[in-house]
Amino acid sequence: MINYNKFFEEIKTLKGNLYQKDFLLTWQKSKDELIKVLLVAEALKHLRDNNISTKCFDSGLAISNFRDNSTRTRFSFASACNMLGLEVQDLDESKSQIAHGETVRETANMISFLTDIIGIRDDMFLGEGNKYMQEVGEALDDGYQNGVLPQRPGIVNLQCDIDHPTQSMADLMHLKNYFGSLENLKGKKIAMTWAYSPSYGKPLSVPQGIIGLMTRFGMDVSLAYPEGYDLIPDVIEIADRNAQNYGGRFKVVNTMEEAFKDADIVYPKSWAPYVVMQKRTELLKASDKEGLKLLEQECLLNNARFKNWECTEEKMKLTNQGNALYMHCLPADISGVSCKEGEVSAGVFEKYRIETYKEAGYKPYIIAAMILTNRFENPVKLLKRMNNKKVKRVKI
């Protein structure tokens, strides 16, 4: 059982201010703020695991806006909102009048009159997703300042073109638990590598999120990908700078093998080539269907040149004592299971399957912590009261 008092004391020592600030990119937050989110997530998980109600809203709306398909993030967001007492209302753009040329500024206000939080996934187009979230934020500022909205709802990035903070923070929570503490992560080598997949157009946000976040915690981050599969240059710079500022390391290497060498953690995951994502965005804007089809063929052909970028038992032997932790944001393309040839062999995946499920299981609590720290100035006071009151979630 957690020692709540000690725990709350720890949160109190952390600086920074998450209150009423959108959570868009982890590198826009101080390290203390990130740790605060982790600790609040842990507290919420402990309360929930002990059947203590974590409701802090008597009523209120949370809006989800998924501009791309989603299962686990959709359910994580729903779970997070439900445990805090918010009801999710999905903005399904296909059922709305938004297609009629309505501006982002207007829609953002129209859905926010009684809204506490907005979760957005927009990860399809390079240069678009994060920009859209910012536009929504500015529209909400405008509405709040002009007396349209009684309060400024917060925004949580549920994956954009640049970062996937609810994923990378859940990954960090998993690593903290797996290795015992954040302290223990210092110097640990993590291999964030591209991997072959027969599918097309996967976002760059997961690898970018990992190299942007793990370098903050003193880890030794190796990024590996085949020629042409670069990430957004700005994020590479951020990872570089983070490594320097936070006592970590960041290196780009050219083979999976090199990245895996002596790694404590491996994260093999497919993504689309940066240049292809750029071209695709242009073709989509121009509604050039023929061009899009050709680009997809070209890209899949190119992908196929790198089928050997698969996380196999053999490659795992290269890792620290052959025993690195395998991570994935799921669903993974598993060779012989979900596809013929994919990111990871069936054997490696099965060995770490339960660990990847646990990794995913932290996401609802991370999202809940992001919401809670956005809406409550003093989360410790709130968590203490929850723990003291001990209202039962299930009325056994």
Next chain:
Amino acid sequence: MINYNKFFEEIKTLKGNLYQKDFLLTWQKSKDELIKVLLVAEALKHLRDNNISTKCFDSGLAISNFRDNSTRTRFSFASACNMLGLEVQDLDESKSQIAHGETVRETANMISFLTDIIGIRDDMFLGEGNKYMQEVGEALDDGYQNGVLPQRPGIVNLQCDIDHPTQSMADLMHLKNYFGSLENLKGKKIAMTWAYSPSYGKPLSVPQGIIGLMTRFGMDVSLAYPEGYDLIPDVIEIADRNAQNYGGRFKVVNTMEEAFKDADIVYPKSWAPYVVMQKRTELLKASDKEGLKLLEQECLLNNARFKNWECTEEKMKLTNQGNALYMHCLPADISGVSCKEGEVSAGVFEKYRIETYKEAGYKPYIIAAMILTNRFENPVKLLKRMNNKKVKRVKI
């Protein structure tokens, strides 16, 4: 801060009975009843703005049935239900077995066993939407009287072919706030005018709702539209009669300019020609796709003859001191923003943009007030208790 006691005294003086009566058309309600809805909406807004819980259902279902696309009304209904403690369950007819020839009578009962309120939007076909709502109501009466339903759920019209009461009542609440009181609206001139739009088939319910309601409050209502864009004759009669009975005025004029002259409020908004809507209903019933396509072309061509029906800075100068309040139910077709040529110039819209957002912001409270007065015989007692108990909505 509102003086609740004085406020509650005012509600008490109002006659009429909204309890367990569907809200379908504003002209089926007495003036006192309409004022009661306004006051309850204001009370709910004040409580909410002061972080006081307005939950009056511990659990319960609200059903939404959107037979046409919707963003703001969908979210307004969801917000209204959430603030009272009801959970929205959407009746998505595409996912149901209703297509299998199920009768309205049956469906209405099947979804209502544990239901408190049903919100319906059905605005596509002249002569159909309001009729459908009445059929649902009769089916619920039948189910309740025969012991199928433990209670008779209420119905709120979220826009039909005849009226859009949640919109017009929100508009009225906006006018009351903007001009200071309902008393101040007496004698104010409102220009409800057609405006050009490049889109097709917009319902007649907004202009009909406005002329049917504002004539009840002593306003001087001028309706203007090009030849062929008549409204339903019955509603014109109602507006006429209202003007006579409630000390207002109602006049149909032939140009935007004439309507705008000395107006205190302008409401320029596109709608489809009455005759076209009638033809369209017939063609839809006959599934005549070719005919529908031809009708759309014909109608758009006809619309295009009236592109000068645009609310411009120049036309605004005709209004009372050039300073009339611009209103719109949103989304507006803004020239150069959401379309090439539309209902309103970008300059005029931008000047009143925030006001139109505020106008929209009253809708959740109007809907909540309609639900509350439908379900509770003594809303004052309930509101008083909420205000006395002061349960916090957000548990700060």
Next chain:
Amino acid sequence: MINYNKFFEEIKTLKGNLYQKDFLLTWQKSKDELIKVLLVAEALKHLRDNNISTKCFDSGLAISNFRDNSTRTRFSFASACNMLGLEVQDLDESKSQIAHGETVRETANMISFLTDIIGIRDDMFLGEGNKYMQEVGEALDDGYQNGVLPQRPGIVNLQCDIDHPTQSMADLMHLKNYFGSLENLKGKKIAMTWAYSPSYGKPLSVPQGIIGLMTRFGMDVSLAYPEGYDLIPDVIEIADRNAQNYGGRFKVVNTMEEAFKDADIVYPKSWAPYVVMQKRTELLKASDKEGLKLLEQECLLNNARFKNWECTEEKMKLTNQGNALYMHCLPADISGVSCKEGEVSAGVFEKYRIETYKEAGYKPYIIAAMILTNRFENPVKLLKRMNNKKVKRVKI
């Protein structure tokens, strides 16, 4: 008014254990367990009818997974969850990444981190639906045992290829109420018969559910269908065995008339031929569109040979004093109403329409009782506390 104490005493005498056990097939439950579900459903209905809150979850998620269209079961599940305090989150497989070859094992865990109950409808393919539910269950066991899930969510079968337990149990609750007690059902003759419908591919689960359940309560069950419209042989065996073990009778006859003779209850309902359903499953797996079209034509032609299998006034005269209770799971194919020629004449349906609505009205309570007995070890304690506390559902 119900005598709660006597009622609770009755529940306590029942043996068996529903706690943390999925509800997939009625014949996997002991008779005492089935009666317990009925009694808990009745208690919940009484509490609700008396405006007493039945919330026993402060927060929590219920997942619905409808792999086939649904209106009444969807709303029944939503109602059941809402009355207990659970929020429904729908797993819409078209909006998820499940199409990307994700395994059932993985999805089941991903949606369950904070989930209390999962309701599944999967009734399209013979040999598939129930199997899918079992797979989900095994995945949840695996996740729970491996520390992925903090608890093992329960599963409620909302209709599979074999059984439709929420329907048959609601039907039983209706019969208990109609005839006064379960005791009174002993020896009553029920005619579960095929009936003509112009539609295609209706599941076998309703007739199978009825013969599998009613034989447990000492009823005299006659099953009638035209040649080729057999049910799953295993279920026929179960009905046979049940009749022997529980003092009932089970007989397969060849005409509607023979089944109706002296019946106290008739349940005429269309279903697809077993062989056709088998072929269809194969063709669907092979994506043989041409084959599916041919099969449908063939099947409808075959159906048309049995248009005389209609429940008419004349056939009703054959029943016990011409006064049998007509039952249907709805929607029924009513001749001259929802189709030209169908399962039942308009006259017979209209006479029993209200009874069929009442029959449907028990389903929310049956589902709520299945959830409650799955999640709470001591439902009597819980129901007693609800009745003692008397928290008002509507805060009048």
